[in-house]
Amino acid sequence: MSIITLQGINKIYGEGDIAVHALKDVDLAFEEGVFYSIIGKSGSGKSTLLHILGALDQPTSGQMLLEGESVYDATADEQALLRRRRIGFVFQSFNLLPEHTVLENILLPSHLDGVEPEQAHLDEIVEVLEIGDKLRAFPDELSGGQAQRVAIARALITKPAILLADEPTGNLDEATGREVLRLLKEFQTRLGQTTVLVTHDMEIASMADTIIEIQDGYIKSVTDNR
Numbered sequence: 001m002s003i004i005t006l007q008g009i010n011k012i013y014g015e016g017d018i019a020v021h022a023l024k025d026v027d028l029a030f031e032e033g034v035f036y037s038i039i040g041k042s043g044s045g046k047s048t049l050l051h052i053l054g055a056l057d058q059p060t061s062g063q064m065l066l067e068g069e070s071v072y073d074a075t076a077d078e079q080a081l082l083r084r085r086r087i088g089f090v091f092q093s094f095n096l097l098p099e100h101t102v103l104e105n106i107l108l109p110s111h112l113d114g115v116e117p118e119q120a121h122l123d124e125i126v127e128v129l130e131i132g133d134k135l136r137a138f139p140d141e142l143s144g145g146q147a148q149r150v151a152i153a154r155a156l157i158t159k160p161a162i163l164l165a166d167e168p169t170g171n172l173d174e175a176t177g178r179e180v181l182r183l184l185k186e187f188q189t190r191l192g193q194t195t196v197l198v199t200h201d202m203e204i205a206s207m208a209d210t211i212i213e214i215q216d217g218y219i220k221s222v223t224d225n226r
């Protein structure tokens with residue numbers, strides 16, 4: 001069974017003369033434990049697609065099934081819970097809370113749900129990301145690469161079934177970006193979550209198991225890279 005199925009997804013921002021048709025009849029199926037990349041030019045609809053996959057935004061029309069259940073049949077509260085428990089996000093701009101330490105940032109998603117994360121899981125994440133000596137630091141004391149590794153830790157702390165990353169290397173130099181990609185791949189192997197990485201860089205996209213190409217809101221191609 002696919003972990004996520006999109007059926008006939010359209011997204012239109014605005015109305016009338018200013019309407020932007022950002023996604024056009026998108027049908028996609030995402031399989032469990034596979035690493036996907038979404039590649040396309042700026043403005044092609046990548047972030048819109050990722051926001052819909054993460055239930056951060058709703059399409060104008062179409063259906064999304066997550067683990068077989070229709071997401072839009074769920075209430076807003078149920079969707080928020082699903083987002084927190086089943087989906088992890090990594091953004092280009094890291095989005096760490098500046099007034100909280102690294103450890104507090106990492107634990108935030110668990111604490112929002114009132115659950116203590118598994119210590120062994122936390123230890124493994126911290127070790128793989130090599131951020132053990134930064135746990136008491138604040139975000140403004142981190143380099144870009146360190147900040148993104150903390151953001152990855154925060155995204156994975158709840159053991160999400162799906163990890164969504166929107167241009168996670170966009171604010172990093174090439175070597176640091178490559179290291180972040182290596183870590184995303186390593187976690188996909190270790191933890192088995194489905195990963196969807198958005199990029200406009202073909203070299204980065206080609207690291208994925210499956211490459212989804214989007215152009216002007218259409219899915220142009222889906223290429224199995226394995």
Ligand SMILES: Nc1ncnc2c1ncn2[C@@H]1O[C@H](COP(=O)(O)OP(=O)(O)O)[C@@H](O)[C@H]1O
Binds near residue numbers: 013014021041042
């Ligand atoms: N909130 C919004 N309101 C209006 N138009 C938007 C909004 N977000 C994105 N768009 C438009 O939708 C199209 C797709 O945007 P986006 O998904 O951000 O593309 P990408 O991430 O590939 O650069 C673009 O034309 C963009 O200007």
Ligand SMILES: [Mg+2]
Binds near residue numbers: 046047
């Ligand atoms: Mg974008």
